[in-house]
Amino acid sequence: MAKRNLTRQQKWRIQKKQEAYLIRAEKSALKASSLEDGELSSEQEGLIIAHYGQTLQVESLADETKGQGFRCYARTNLGPLVTGDKVIWRAGKDQDGVVIAIQPRSSLLSRPDKFRALKPVAANIDVIGIVIASQPEPHPNLIDRYLVAAELSGIQPALILNKTDLLAPDSEVPALIAFYEALGYPCIRVSASSGTQMGALRTFLVGKTSVLVGQSGVGKSSLIQALLPEETLKVGGLSEAVAKGTHTTTTAYLYHLPEGGDLVDSPGIREFGLWHIEEKELIDGFKELRRYDGHCRFRDCKHFQDPGCALTRAVEAGEVSPARRDSYLLIRDTLDEVDILI
Numbered sequence: 017m018a019k020r021n022l023t024r025q026q027k028w029r030i031q032k033k034q035e036a037y038l039i040r041a042e043k044s045a046l047k048a049s050s051l052e053d054g055e056l057s058s059e060q061e062g063l064i065i066a067h068y069g070q071t072l073q074v075e076s077l078a079d080e081t082k083g084q085g086f087r088c089y090a091r092t093n094l095g096p097l098v099t100g101d102k103v104i105w106r107a108g109k110d111q112d113g114v115v116i117a118i119q120p121r122s123s124l125l126s127r128p129d130k131f132r133a134l135k136p137v138a139a140n141i142d143v144i145g146i147v148i149a150s151q152p153e154p155h156p157n158l159i160d161r162y163l164v165a166a167e168l169s170g171i172q173p174a175l176i177l178n179k180t181d182l183l184a185p186d187s188e189v190p191a192l193i194a195f196y197e198a199l200g201y202p203c204i205r206v207s208a209s210s211g212t213q214m215g216a217l218r219t220f221l222v223g224k225t226s227v228l229v230g231q232s233g234v235g236k237s238s239l240i241q242a243l244l245p246e247e248t249l250k251v252g253g254l255s256e257a258v259a260k261g262t263h264t265t266t267t268a269y270l271y272h273l274p275e276g277g278d279l280v281d282s283p284g285i286r287e288f289g290l291w292h293i294e295e296k297e298l299i300d301g302f303k304e305l306r307r308y309d310g311h312c313r314f315r316d317c318k319h320f321q322d323p324g325c326a327l328t329r330a331v332e333a334g335e336v337s338p339a340r341r342d343s344y345l346l347i348r349d350t351l352d353e354v355d356i357l358i
C-alpha cells in the first residue's frame with residue numbers, strides 16, 4: 017500500500033473535479049426546473065436506488081406505483097443525494113421526475129475520494145459488511161480504516177470473508193478474521209462460488225439495510241449475485257499479474273432481499289484516507305482502545321513512549337493488541353495521506 021501527500025497538480029484536479037460536480041448538479045437542477053414548469057404528479061415518497069451523473073434512479077414507495085423505477089432529476093439546494101436516501105418526488109408526464117426534498121437520514125457512510133472531496137457512499141445504512149478474501153490480499157490497516165468509518169458514523173460493522181473455497185492450508189487470513197471476531201465484530205465466512213455458508217449470510221442480512229464494501233475483486237457483486245440469482249450483476253475477473261480487482265462496479269446500487277431488507281453493492285475502492293476525521297476523535301473509532309483515552313498521566317499524551325500512558329500500559333498488560341495500537345498510531349500520523357490500493 018503506497019502513501020502520498022497531495023501535490024499541487026492533484027489539488028488542481030480536486031478543484032476541477034468539484035467544479036465538474038457543480039456543473040452536473042446545476043444541469044440536473046435546470047432539467048428539474050424545466051420539468052416543474054410542466055405537469056407533475058402530486059408529491060410522493062421514493063427511495064434512491066442508484067445515482068448516475070446528473071440523474072437518479074428512484075423507486076416509488078407510493079401505493080399505486082410501489083416498486084416501479086423512475087429516472088429523476090434533483091431540485092437545486094438539496095445537497096448530494098445518495099443510494100439509500102428516502103426522498104419526496106413528483107413524477108412528470110414523460111416518466112422523468114423531480115426530487116424535491118430529502119428525508120432525514122438515520123446514517124450516512126462517506127469517504128473522501130482521491131481528490132479529497134468527501135463523497136457520500138450510501139444513506140440510511142444499518143450494517144457495513146467489510147468484505148475480504150485471500151485474493152486480493154487483505155490489508156489489516158484498511159480493515160481498521162473501515163471500522164473507524166463505521167464506528168464513527170454509528171453503523172454496525174461486520175466482516176465477511178469470501179472465497180473460502182480458495183483458502184490455502186497455510187493462509188493467514190483465517191487468523192486475521194478470528195482476530196476481529198475476538199474483538200467482538202460479527203464475522204461470516206462464505207464462498208459465493210461454492211455457496212458455502214451463504215445461508216448464514218442471508219440470515220444475518222434479513223431485515224437490515226446493509227452495504228458491502230472492500231477492495232475491488234473481493235467478490236462483493238458475486239455475493240449479491242449468489243443471494244439474488246434473478247438479478248444480473250456485473251462481475252469482474254482479477255488481473256492475472258497482480259491478483260488485484262479490475263474495478264467492475266462503478267456506482268452504488270440498492271437491491272431488495274426477498275426475505276426483507278436491502279443490500280447495497282458499492283464500487284471497490286482505490287484508496288482510503290480518513291482526512292475528514294479529527295485527530296482527537298480517531299481513537300473513538302477503535303472500540304477497545306477508546307476506554308483508555310483520558311486516563312494517561314499527561315492530558316496531551318500522544319500514546320507513544322509518553323510516561324504514564326494508559327494505552328501503553330494496556331498493551332504491556334496484554335489487554336489490547338499491539339497491532340491495533342500500532343494501526344491507530346499509523347492512521348493518526350498519516351491522517352492527511354492517502355492509502356493507495358492499486
Ligand SMILES: Nc1nc2c(ncn2[C@@H]2O[C@H](COP(=O)(O)OP(=O)(O)OP(=O)(O)O)[C@@H](O)[C@H]2O)c(=O)[nH]1
Nearest residue numbers: 208209232233234235236237238252263264265284
Ligand atoms: N474462487 C472464488 N472466486 C470468487 C468468489 N467470489 C467471487 N469470485 C471471483 O472474484 C472476482 C471478482 O468478483 P466481483 O464480484 O466482481 O468483485 P467485486 O468485489 O464486486 O469487485 P469491484 O466491483 O471491482 O469492486 C470474479 O472473478 C469472481 O468470479 C468465490 O467465492 N470464490
Ligand SMILES: [Mg+2]
Nearest residue numbers: 236237264265
Ligand atoms: Mg462489484
Ligand SMILES: [Zn+2]
Nearest residue numbers: 312317319325
Ligand atoms: Zn497515552
